Amino acid sequence: MNNNSLWTDALYRLTRNKAAMFGGFILVLLIICAIAAPILAPYSYSYQDLNLGASPPSSDHLMGTDVLGRDLLSRILYGARISLLVGFVATGVALVIGVSWGIIAGYFGGRVDSIMMRIVDVLYGLPFIIFIILLMVIFGRNLWLLFGAIGAVEWLTMARIVRGQVIGLKNQEFVLAAKAMGVSNFSMFRRHLLPNILGPIAVYATLTIPQVMLLEGFLSFLGLGIQPPMSSWGTLIKDGVESMEEYSWLLVYPGITFTVTLFALNFFGDGLRDALDPKTSDN
Amino acid sequence: MISIFFKRIFLAIPVLFAVASITFFLIKLAPGGPFDADRAVSPQVLKNLNEAYNLDASNWEQYLDYMSGLLKGDLGPSFRFPGRSVSEMISTGLPVTFELAFYAILIALVMGVISGVIAALKRNTYLDFIPMAIAMIGICVPTFLMGPLLVLIFGINLEVLPVSGWGQLPGDKILPSLTLGFAYAAYIARLSRGGMLEILNQDFIRTARAKGLTESMVVIKHAMQGGLIPVVSFLGPAIAGLLAGSFVVETIFQIPGLGRFYVEAAFNRDYTMILGTTIFFSAMIVFFNLLSDLAALWLNPRSRDS
Numbered sequence: 228m229n230n231n232s233l234w235t236d237a238l239y240r241l242t243r244n245k246a247a248m249f250g251g252f253i254l255v256l257l258i259i260c261a262i263a264a265p266i267l268a269p270y271s272y273s274y275q276d277l278n279l280g281a282s283p284p285s286s287d288h289l290m291g292t293d294v295l296g297r298d299l300l301s302r303i304l305y306g307a308r309i310s311l312l313v314g315f316v317a318t319g320v321a322l323v324i325g326v327s328w329g330i331i332a333g334y335f336g337g338r339v340d341s342i343m344m345r346i347v348d349v350l351y352g353l354p355f356i357i358f359i360i361l362l363m364v365i366f367g368r369n370l371w372l373l374f375g376a377i378g379a380v381e382w383l384t385m386a387r388i389v390r391g392q393v394i395g396l397k398n399q400e401f402v403l404a405a406k407a408m409g410v411s412n413f414s415m416f417r418r419h420l421l422p423n424i425l426g427p428i429a430v431y432a433t434l435t436i437p438q439v440m441l442l443e444g445f446l447s448f449l450g451l452g453i454q455p456p457m458s459s460w461g462t463l464i465k466d467g468v469e470s471m472e473e474y475s476w477l478l479v480y481p482g483i484t485f486t487v488t489l490f491a492l493n494f495f496g497d498g499l500r501d502a503l504d505p506k507t508s509d510n
Numbered sequence: 511m512i513s514i515f516f517k518r519i520f521l522a523i524p525v526l527f528a529v530a531s532i533t534f535f536l537i538k539l540a541p542g543g544p545f546d547a548d549r550a551v552s553p554q555v556l557k558n559l560n561e562a563y564n565l566d567a568s569n570w571e572q573y574l575d576y577m578s579g580l581l582k583g584d585l586g587p588s589f590r591f592p593g594r595s596v597s598e599m600i601s602t603g604l605p606v607t608f609e610l611a612f613y614a615i616l617i618a619l620v621m622g623v624i625s626g627v628i629a630a631l632k633r634n635t636y637l638d639f640i641p642m643a644i645a646m647i648g649i650c651v652p653t654f655l656m657g658p659l660l661v662l663i664f665g666i667n668l669e670v671l672p673v674s675g676w677g678q679l680p681g682d683k684i685l686p687s688l689t690l691g692f693a694y695a696a697y698i699a700r701l702s703r704g705g706m707l708e709i710l711n712q713d714f715i716r717t718a719r720a721k722g723l724t725e726s727m728v729v730i731k732h733a734m735q736g737g738l739i740p741v742v743s744f745l746g747p748a749i750a751g752l753l754a755g756s757f758v759v760e761t762i763f764q765i766p767g768l769g770r771f772y773v774e775a776a777f778n779r780d781y782t783m784i785l786g787t788t789i790f791f792s793a794m795i796v797f798f799n800l801l802s803d804l805a806a807l808w809l810n811p812r813s814r815d816s
Contacts (some may be wrong), residue, residue, distance in 0.1 A: 276643070349525050351747075352799045354791045356754040357772075361533065361788060364776045365540040407524040447772055448654040449757060461654075465650050472666055482655045489650040 235425070240502040247498020253491035261307040264395055268301035273456055281474045284491040290480045294470055299477065302458055303484055310485075314440040315493075320378025321439070322432055325385025330416050332386070333393030344390065347383050355380040356442075363451045367390065373452060377442050381435055392424040426503040433496035437489045445483065460485045515804060520798045523761065534576060537781045539567055555613050556808035563587065567670045576785075585786035590778045596786035606676060611752045612769060615745070617691030623741065629699070630706035630737070631729065641699060644777055647695025657689040668763040676765040686763045689731025690755045694748055698741050706737035739809050746802030750795045 241247055254507070258268060269288075276296035284291040287422045290299040328505050332343040366372055396402060397420075440460075446452030447461025448468075460481050468476030559565075567575070572680075572694035579586060585596035625641035632638050653666075664685060672682040709715065710733055718728045754806035756769035768787065 303763070311634070338576075352796050353524070353529065354750050354753060354788075355796045356757075357788050357791055359537060360772075360776050361682070362785065364779065364784065365536055437650075444652055445654060445754065445758065449761065451773075451776060464655055464658075468654075471658055471662055475662060478658055482659065485655065486651050489652075490646070493650060 232286050237502040241498055244498040244501065246494045247502070250491040250494030252307060252458055253487065254495060257307060257488060257491070258311065260304055261311050263305040264301075264304040264308055268298075268304045270298040270301045272297070272302050272458065274298065279469065281477070283476060286458075291474070293466060293477055293478045294474070297343075299463075299480055302463060303481055306458045306481070307458045307464050308485075309370075309453055309457060310440055310443065310461070310488075312345075312461065313377070313453075314436040314442040315372075316374045317377040317381065317439045317443075318432055320374060321381035321385055321435060322428070324378065326381035326389050326421075328382065328386040329389025329391075330420055333390035334397055334412075334416070334420065336394070336397075337425060339347045340390070344387075347386055351383055356445075359446065360444075360451055362433065362450075363446065368451060369456050370453070370457075373443065373446070373493070377439050379401070380442075381439060385431055385435070389424060392427055393420055396423055417464065423436075430496065430503055432499040433492065433499055437492040437496070440485075440492075460488075514807065515800075516527070519798050520634035522800065524788070526796060528787045530577065530580060531573070533788045535569070536574055537785055539779065540599040540779070563589070580789070581598075585590075586782045587787070588780055588783050590775070590783065596783050599767060599771055599783065600787065600790055603766065603771045606765060607753075607756050607760070607767035607769055610676075610683075610690060611749070612683060612763065613683065613687035614690035614694065614752060614755075615748070617687055618698050619741075621691070621695040623702050623738065625695075625704055626702030627701040627729065629703045629738070630710060633707065642703070645696040645699045648692050651693075653693055654758045654762070655758055656692060660685050660689055660761070661786060664724070669763055674762075674764040676692070676763070682763075686759050686765060688696040689762070689811055690752065690759045692756070694752070697744065697748070698722075701740045701744055702738055706733060709733045709737040735809060739806050742809060743802055743806040745805075746763065746799040749798040749802075751796070753791060 231388065274297060276292065278392065279292055279296040281294045281296075282288060282292045288300065292298055293507040295301070325505050328347070329459060332340045361379060362372060362376050402415070402419055405415060410419070443452055443459060444461030444464065447459050450463045450465065453462050458466075463481035464485065465473075468482055471478040524726075533662065534721035537617050583597065584598070588594050588596055589600060591599070625645070629638040652795070661673050664671045672679040672687055673685075675682045676682065677685070715728060715733055718732045719725075753769065756767060757773050758769075759765070760767045761773055771783070772787045772791075774780075777788065
């Protein structure tokens, strides 16, 4: 029952936070746009009107067309699919690794804990962006590798947060009782520990998504991420930069979309944190 | 203090050794040799090239060879630029990247600390809200968008600053440094605001005020020392971020620094260059992390004695 009221309380606080609700609204809208891109997009993302070339926004092409005569609005809508997919899947990868690592380290404690967290400390100090670039160079620029590589970088903070939470929980009566009853380690993690740390996990996951999307944008901007004919917002910005002197709308619209999305994710994540943990809302 | 320092150094050596080894063997996994150019090389030339670069030897021999070179500071020859060594290329690019990073950090610290401290002192007023809203923009607008936008505004529309280069035209260092520094200014502003808010509520600040110190004395002498610890510990990881930022900024502004060399090496599959720079970057980041941890320890009176 107690668990229930925590979530309903949090929901109440979240709905009162205007910035967070606005962020959440934008996000839902974007996700719908991304899923329904084939229906909503006025043109196919690869359809070229070569006679048109780069044209400024007009009634036929609301955001104009790029150098190859492709409709920018359609490309942004299809780009949303890739950018959001990378954001969610790579965060999912980070979540799985980080949560398992943190729960095991925190629950077993002692030597296991110190070795596992030492590894996290060491990895924290390494220039991971370079390793992602290295992997992309060696194994080719492949979408699934990108998910894995970004996820493999972003799990470290998650592991630390989860470990801290588990250490706080593991000496509480309900865990000791479950242990005394001979519950296996796996069901201890799944049924007793995990439900109690869902709050911090949800908060941190929401705040990881914008970081992952930034990382993807960064790689795509350098030409090491998403490859044509697929496009993400990062590649659209890259294309926009190349022709910004004559056709500034090609940089401005993808740039605004990307920034607004990051704003929405950060506001929603901050709101979620305040709602689930009112104590820290001052920071 | 000193024992922590040595402990961390001893930990850093095996880490760097592992990084060098893993990177070396990862690169051996890469498909295609370094001489798979667009036009095919005749078998005899290829054989000579492989011999010259010792690529016929077994992986183990090459590894031992590379590692012993590494100990002497020799990172091998560049595969793409014949006659130039990797160490030589790093030493030409490094000063440029360092200069860029130095200006960026300077901008970030000055802008970030001043606005963060003021925001904390004038909490819940416009002097708090406006800088923090700008900081949020700084966090949400990525470097690869901020740079081109600044170029578009100041370089192309207003025509007041050069759009590219480094040290060739007056003022061409301003936009790159600003681009790189702005995101960090935003993080530092948020961190110093948070740190200051925490410190300003503490008893020793009340004591300092009670004994009649001026407000500026209280802030500068007492509050900032503790309030800025989060900023100092952030600087170490920030160096790693600056490095990644320098890839983008040096590409946008066509600056001949280490970051651009690295991105070009990644495109050209210049494996020895990638290997050398990766090891070099790792060493640098481990070193700066160590430095910022020690500085944060030293600033914190509770850990200074132990």
